[in-house]
Amino acid sequence: MKIELTKESRRSSIDFSNLPFGKNMSDHMLVCHFKNGQWQEAEIRPYGQLDFSYGLHALHYGQSAFEGMKAYRKEDGGVSIFRPLDNFARLNRSAERLMMPQIPKDLFMGGLKKLLEIDSDWVPDAEDHSLYIRPFLFASSEFIAARQSDDYTFCIITSPVGPYYSGTVKVKIEQEYTRATGGGIGFTKAAGNYGGSFYPTSKAIQEGYNQVIWTDHKEHKFIEESGTMNLMLLVGDTFLTPPLTDRILAGVTRRSIIHLIKDQGWSIQERPISVDEIVHAARDGELKEAFGMGTAAVVSQIDTLGYKGENFSIPVPVDGKAMYIKRMLNDIRMGRSDDKYDWMVDLSVSETA
Ligand SMILES: Cc1ncc(COP(=O)(O)O)c(C=O)c1O
DSSP: OOEEEOSOOOGGSSSSTTTTTTTOSSEEEEEEEETTTTTOOOOOEEEEOOOOOBBBHHHHOOOEEEEEEEEETTTTTHHHHHHHHHHHHHHHHHHTTTTTOOHIIIIIIIIHHHHHHTTGGGSSSSSTEEEEEEEEEEEBBOOOOOOOOOOOOEEEEEEOOOOSSSSEEEEEEEEEEOOTTTSSSTTBBHHHHHTTTHHHHHHHTTTTTTEEEEEETTSOOEEEETTTTTEEETTTTTTEEEEEEOTTTOOOOOHHHHHHHHTTTTTEESSBBBBHHHHHHTTTTOEEEEEEETTTTTEEEEEEEEEEEEEEOOOOOOSSSHHHHHHHHHHHHHSSOOOTTOOOOEEEOOOOO
């Protein structure tokens, strides 16, 4: 691997007490090109500009996918990444569906570890802070013809981040637009899935909500995801979450939280959940808690459910199950409790931020 270090770190110019999500990039990035059917030598170099012309294939045809995961500063000063192998596997699932080459494990994991070791002082140490890691793969041939690209580029960039949402969220159950269709690419982290979601989301924001709850593509009768999070509901004393389909992203946070819930001996069902069922539960006071689960926000409590112009309040207890689950996850990530599931991948660094 080629390594070119920055001549001047930008670290001291960043205010670590105010970290808007995804705005400040760390000093270095990983770049690796796929050309002539082969991965070339990977390179770590100072974060900088794209090297391509305006014919860049990914810009025209959307052959592009990404991942999102986080590294944490543990209480002993060390740095650990949360379940990176799950993100690695998911990026390769996205790559397969989008006709892009598989990324070798050594390139992903070896490149990631090296990059984070070099930029380890960019990993914040405050509660609810972390280093957000954005691996991405895009078509990098330079031609405009609607067929798959020949060349591809894999990169990893990172950004120190604070909490994603500052409070609880208000969501609207979407009744018109669709994020993903059957047989489509909803289960991938294709860039285009996000491009298509901004319009309906901005309409919901204009109506006073923070996010939409996506519903099924045929009849909008079943709930699927909430914005860029998987959804968990507590109805009575049973947790409910929609089952994974080709329209739903298999969240790493979702999988981890299901594991934690089962380990507590709490009741959980992965099954189709109708909008009617949830609206009735909310009306009858049976919907005890609702939250989104995802890398960015971790656990995001939902305080209001909007449906056909009516708003339903949902309790957001500070000492409820959502916050208990969030604490359990954060304790594992920050090294305050045992990593008994083997979720954390430690780096060989010891600096403190
Ligand atoms: C559409 C969508 N659903 C769910 C998630 C949550 O997935 P994860 O927990 O792996 O971040 C994300 C974020 O990655 C997402 O973009």
